[in-house]
Amino acid sequence: MPVGTRGTVKGLWPQQLREAGAQMILANTYHLALRPGADVVADLGGLHQMMGWNGPILTDSGGFQVFSLAELRTLNDDRVVFKSHIDGSLLDLTPESAIRIQEQLGADCIMCLDECPPHDVPPERLAAAVDRTTRWAARCREAQQRTDQALFGILQGGIDPGARERSAQGLLPLDFPGYAIGGLSVGEHPDLMYSTLDFTVPLLPADRPRYLMGVGRPIDLIEGVLRGVDLFDCVMPTRNARNATAFTSTGVVKIRNAKHQRDQSPLDPACDCSTCRGFSRGYLRHLFLSNEMLGPMLLSLHNVAYYQRLMRELREAILKGGGADFRSAHLAALRDAT
Amino acid sequence: MPVGTRGTVKGLWPQQLREAGAQMILANTYHLALRPGADVVADLGGLHQMMGWNGPILTDSGGFQVFSLAELRTLNDDRVVFKSHIDGSLLDLTPESAIRIQEQLGADCIMCLDECPPHDVPPERLAAAVDRTTRWAARCREAQQRTDQALFGILQGGIDPGARERSAQGLLPLDFPGYAIGGLSVGEHPDLMYSTLDFTVPLLPADRPRYLMGVGRPIDLIEGVLRGVDLFDCVMPTRNARNATAFTSTGVVKIRNAKHQRDQSPLDPACDCSTCRGFSRGYLRHLFLSNEMLGPMLLSLHNVAYYQRLMRELREAILKGGGADFRSAHLAALRDAT
Numbered sequence: 001m002p003v004g005t006r007g008t009v010k011g012l013w014p015q016q017l018r019e020a021g022a023q024m025i026l027a028n029t030y031h032l033a034l035r036p037g038a039d040v041v042a043d044l045g046g047l048h049q050m051m052g053w054n055g056p057i058l059t060d061s062g063g064f065q066v067f068s069l070a071e072l073r074t075l076n077d078d079r080v081v082f083k084s085h086i087d088g089s090l091l092d093l094t095p096e097s098a099i100r101i102q103e104q105l106g107a108d109c110i111m112c113l114d115e116c117p118p119h120d121v122p123p124e125r126l127a128a129a130v131d132r133t134t135r136w137a138a139r140c141r142e143a144q145q146r147t148d149q150a151l152f153g154i155l156q157g158g159i160d161p162g163a164r165e166r167s168a169q170g171l172l173p174l175d176f177p178g179y180a181i182g183g184l185s186v187g188e189h190p191d192l193m194y195s196t197l198d199f200t201v202p203l204l205p206a207d208r209p210r211y212l213m214g215v216g217r218p219i220d221l222i223e224g225v226l227r228g229v230d231l232f233d234c235v236m237p238t239r240n241a242r243n244a245t246a247f248t249s250t251g252v253v254k255i256r257n258a259k260h261q262r263d264q265s266p267l268d269p270a271c272d273c274s275t276c277r278g279f280s281r282g283y284l285r286h287l288f289l290s291n292e293m294l295g296p297m298l299l300s301l302h303n304v305a306y307y308q309r310l311m312r313e314l315r316e317a318i319l320k321g322g323g324a325d326f327r328s329a330h331l332a333a334l335r336d337a338t
Numbered sequence: 339m340p341v342g343t344r345g346t347v348k349g350l351w352p353q354q355l356r357e358a359g360a361q362m363i364l365a366n367t368y369h370l371a372l373r374p375g376a377d378v379v380a381d382l383g384g385l386h387q388m389m390g391w392n393g394p395i396l397t398d399s400g401g402f403q404v405f406s407l408a409e410l411r412t413l414n415d416d417r418v419v420f421k422s423h424i425d426g427s428l429l430d431l432t433p434e435s436a437i438r439i440q441e442q443l444g445a446d447c448i449m450c451l452d453e454c455p456p457h458d459v460p461p462e463r464l465a466a467a468v469d470r471t472t473r474w475a476a477r478c479r480e481a482q483q484r485t486d487q488a489l490f491g492i493l494q495g496g497i498d499p500g501a502r503e504r505s506a507q508g509l510l511p512l513d514f515p516g517y518a519i520g521g522l523s524v525g526e527h528p529d530l531m532y533s534t535l536d537f538t539v540p541l542l543p544a545d546r547p548r549y550l551m552g553v554g555r556p557i558d559l560i561e562g563v564l565r566g567v568d569l570f571d572c573v574m575p576t577r578n579a580r581n582a583t584a585f586t587s588t589g590v591v592k593i594r595n596a597k598h599q600r601d602q603s604p605l606d607p608a609c610d611c612s613t614c615r616g617f618s619r620g621y622l623r624h625l626f627l628s629n630e631m632l633g634p635m636l637l638s639l640h641n642v643a644y645y646q647r648l649m650r651e652l653r654e655a656i657l658k659g660g661g662a663d664f665r666s667a668h669l670a671a672l673r674d675a676t
Contacts, residue, residue: 006624006628006630007621007624007625008625008630008632010630010631010632011631011632011635012632013612013632013635014616015612035624035627035628036599036620036623036624036627040599040600040620040624043600043602043620044600044602044618044620044621045602045618050618050620050621050624051621052616052617052621261374261378262378262381262382264381264382264383274351274353278352278390279390280382280383280388282374282378282381282382282388283345283382283388283389285374286344286345286373286374286378286388287346289373289374290344290373292344292346292348293346293348293349293631293634293635294346294348294349294350294351296631297349297351297631297635298351
């Protein structure tokens with residue numbers, strides 16, 4: 001899922017997202033609740049109509065901001081209170097209000113409010129976060145009123161097998177239509193993330209979508225899929241695009257590099273996106289050196305198309321029984337794709 | 339002509355320019371010569387291929403920067419030397435090098451190097467600029483080697499009928515395939531521009547395109563067309579779009595205004611551009627308040643579409659004999675469109 005934090009995947013028209021192969025996108029409860037406000041989004045017809053995106057949308061709950069904006073919030077068992085990064089006003093998130101806001105936003109998949117602790121907390125704090133996340137999940141389930149939104153539970157438990165098991169035991173009785181794996185991609189080494197997936201994914205029912213939150217690099221998606229993950233979200237394709245970095249079939253391309261100055265070839269000859277069909281590396285470099293908006297626009301389209309094609313090809317490989325071969329074949333090009 | 343100073347009309351894909359109705363665009367010799375360099379543009383296949391624009395392109399000569407970057411250049415009868423606004427390096431423009439650069443860039447219409455003086459110079463300086471522009475036009479004509487580019491002469495002479503006549507007398511014997519009116523829209527009152535057009539346009543042959551450089555507001559385009567001008571260029575539709583200001587059939591809309599917060603209606607119900615078909619005023623406001631790229635992108639498309647539709651409707655009105663009525667009908671909505 002390309003990330004549209006504030007109700008727009010940066011630099012792309014909705015139609016271009018579709019052309020790039022995107023099926024589902026993500027938006028952010030915390031950011032949209034602060035601006036323009038969930039009631040404003042509702043007045044504008046809900047997220048789909050407001051953004052002009054008629055495909056599925058998932059909203060996260062604000063739980064990740066409990067981690068990423070730790071200095072702007074206070075937390076207790078009842079609620080988390082954020083001090084707005086925009087104007088300092090207070091945003092009060094309880095499990096109930098997180099659901100109410102997401103019902104106003106109107107996404108297809110919505111998330112329970114969770115507590116995402118840093119990766120290096122001591123065991124007792126990790127356990128407390130798991131238990132709080134479980135209690136909050138029950139309150140979210142209870143608070144849900146709309147019947148047309150799939151509410152996902154979120155597993156916590158860091159890289160500890162026992163804590164993950166405890167989290168699953170708390171959540172699964174609530175019978176969510178989908179489950180997310182939170183608490184990864186928060187600073188731990190990728191190998192630790194993969195090994196955590198090894199014992200965490202099997203805890204989740206095979207007939208419900210499994211969503212690995214905030215992940216990740218192309219190689220992380222492959223490693224995750226091969227371990228049974230169905231959904232991912234990450235800002236990397238669009239953020240890296242704005243930083244002049246492209247994912248290609250032959251590895252990462254830093255388009256500001258002088259060697260591209262007179263290069264008439266496309267960013268990625270193996271790519272059929274509008275950027276690669278229409279423009280040269282030399283032109284892309286010129287756009288970035290000139291700080292022209294079109295540079296980030298063109299690279300964002302390409303990077304989203306790259307991610308979508310990677311997942312499409314991986315699906316096809318798996319259906320043919322060749323998932324592991326696909327991984328091996330892509331490893332060299334992807335190792336440096338950060 | 340939408341303006342693509344550095345080889346991109348800001349915020350728009352070439353395909354979107356076409357969809358907005360643009361037929362011809364403008365790029366800038368001075369800026370492209372400095373970055374990426376005319377030889378780089380040539381190596382990238384010329385402007386059309388580099389930009390992915392297969393319609394006509396006009397490049398100005400750098401003459402306008404003689405005016406707009408007066409503090410960065412020195413001027414004598416032989417040449418103008420610019421100190422690059424990017425890195426301080428020197429760019430040496432002579433009539434001959436201005437043509438050579440434009441032949442490398444490869445636009446369909448290219449411009450003579452001219453001297454564009456400020457609007458309030460004393461008569462003797464105005465006359466000197468006219469005479470220099472005439473001498474330079476002859477040198478440009480002489481320097482031209484490619485036969486597939488239409489080289490336009492540029493009239494100077496400010497708002498003085500005698501100086502304009504003298505300029506025309508100097509240029510017309512050179513038999514250019516098109517003529518531009520330079521030295522307007524440089525700070526003089528619009529009424530003075532219109533009255534200058536009244537006596538300047540008739541000096542130019544009716545069977546050659548007449549191009550009013552750097553103009554202008556929607557009302558200026560109508561006033562110019564009704565006086566016989568065929569071509570215009572202005573950054574206003576895209577620059578105003580980036581500043582959250584839209585041209586609409588009912589006047590100017592400042593989309594950041596609080597009154598648009600919950601407004602589900604399109605920017606301009608009379609407009610069929612993708613922005614007006616797909617997005618609400620409330621969403622556009624949110625994008626601008628959130629500093630999201632999509633805001634300038636959407637408004638740029640709309641404003642270019644607005645300009646193109648205005649010209650299209652004016653053409654149709656003129657063909658039906660109703661040009662003056664068209665002007666009257668639009669005057670109220672356009673008066674504040676600055």
